[in-house]
Amino acid sequence: MRRGRDWLLAWTAAPGLTYLGIFFLVPMLLVVVFSVLEGTPDGGVRPSLTLDNYRRALDPLYLRILARSAWLALLTTGVSLALAYPTAWAIRTGSPRRRGLLLALVVIPSWMNLLIKNYAWIVILRREGVLNTALGSLGLIDEPLSLLFAPSAVLIGLVHTYLPFMVLPLYVALDRMDWSLVEAARDLGAGRAAVFMRVVVPQTLAGVAVGCTLVFIPTLGAFVTPDMLGGPDSLMVGTLIENQLLQVRNWPFASALAVLLMAVAAAALAAVRRLQGAAGPGALA
């Protein structure tokens, strides 16, 4: 019986594992291999091992880009969390009938193509755009704000794209929470702020961790949005890798940058894991 179940388990897992093996693990290994090979001026690689790519990637010039990317990803995560928590709260505490509608409103924008979304932001944010025109005609600003082609536009664009990935795990966490604990806390004299900080937040830490991971990791390597909405001073590591890969055709250097990026992402994941561990046995995996 036990053996039969193991056998069945192996077979149900096999297709997915094979897929991941071929299309995820192999390319990853290729990237790692490329990162220690020597590049040729015509865009090829020479089969001789070197650490020059990493030495170059750790140059302050590139480290600054990596740090800027990490900072932007952190900022995006923070802003998303600050926006998503009240949204998830409102959805969960609203009437059950309205819940489905609000959840749909959160999810539907993510069906829109990323390029179209970014072009829409360009239309909104440019000097003669919707936002500046509106603010100007309201008399709130004297001269147009230069939001576009700057880090602020990238932040706005990234938050817009990744907000649903923060709202949904938070909603699930709030939905699973034992709401009688809120009443218990109030009964014991806790005001609204204390109820939130001491009962709701600890109970939803798992959802916060999942949401932050789902936002931080993809924004760290994002290149479409920074490329379209960012300016020359907001070059991100994702854009840099894309440049090295497609324009400069220096695959080994691009690979070394990619490995470095993965290392930062892995470090972030490990930090989240530790945070969840600290939350105790009540936290969900």
Next chain:
Amino acid sequence: MLPSMPPRDGPILALNDLRKSFGDTKAVAGVTASFGRGEYVCVLGPSGCGKTTLLRLIAGFEQPTSGDIELDGRSLVGVPPERRDVNVVFQSYALFPHLSVRENVAFGPRMKGVPASEIDQRVTTTLQMVRVLELADRRPGQLSGGQQQRVALARALVNRPKVLVLDEPLSALDRSLRLAMQDELRAVQRRTGVTFIHITHDQSEALTLADQLVVMRAGRFEQVGSPAEVYEHPRNRFVADFLGSSNVLEATADADGTVRLAGGVRLRAAGPAAAPGAVLVSLRPECVRVEREGEASSSRENQMAGQVIRVSNTGPLTECRVDVGGATLVAHLPQRANIAEGERVVVSVPAEDVVLLPADATDAQ
């Protein structure tokens, strides 16, 4: 753990025509009662009778549609739960899973700004009282149901509330533990002197624990009184039925003070005579005497001839159903009763155990 304030006169909790509606549903439909200091009050009723809404009104999780709740002479209307001297032991216990037992119990005093040194000492004393001090560093997830129950009790009592509300506190425990916890609840209540309002649907639990018993149905208080009073003199068929399998029979009261059952049997009741007309007669199973024909003393009151339909052994006593012509009476006999099915018997009931109830039209359900 004694209340810090000197005792004052007047009830600790008073409900004044309290009402709560949800849309068209009247969950609490106008209740008035007052409860004294240090009383153990049990609110007994079937599910859906409004007792949970009553609890939530007292705790402050719901605001009344109309009427008033007074705690120690001050109205609670509009006062949020965090500013009431009322604490709740929740049915699900609602212990904070991310906090240890000690932190759970310290939560209330901490929120109220009690100095740290005093919190420590109060938490220890309270945990000691409910005998879970050795579990202080565990998390709720590592405790059994009975232990969680004690921690929930400690977490509420440590705040020294004027009123403690318990929502079906024993319903999640198995029978033997439930009986032990009943004794413990009663002992803790006596020691602390806090007024307990214990919500339950279990009539034996209510009868065992209560100083003051409230029987609730459809949002109203059907009867309020001591358990003995309510048990021996139920005010209507619902109370009589709910407080134990009573024999409630339709009858007619005659001008001479006796009542006539549907089958023609005439009974004399010791209490004040009912107005002539339709009445109900309640006979407690344990007050019904069953004797073999020929063995019965002729001096017994209210004799009825009958035939045993069924004898079933339910542990400590024998339940015996007797057809007395037109009605079936249930009698609880001591274990050694030697009566067989089909036997001709004489049934008798002392006049003081014949309780007359109004034949209320709304009771005919």
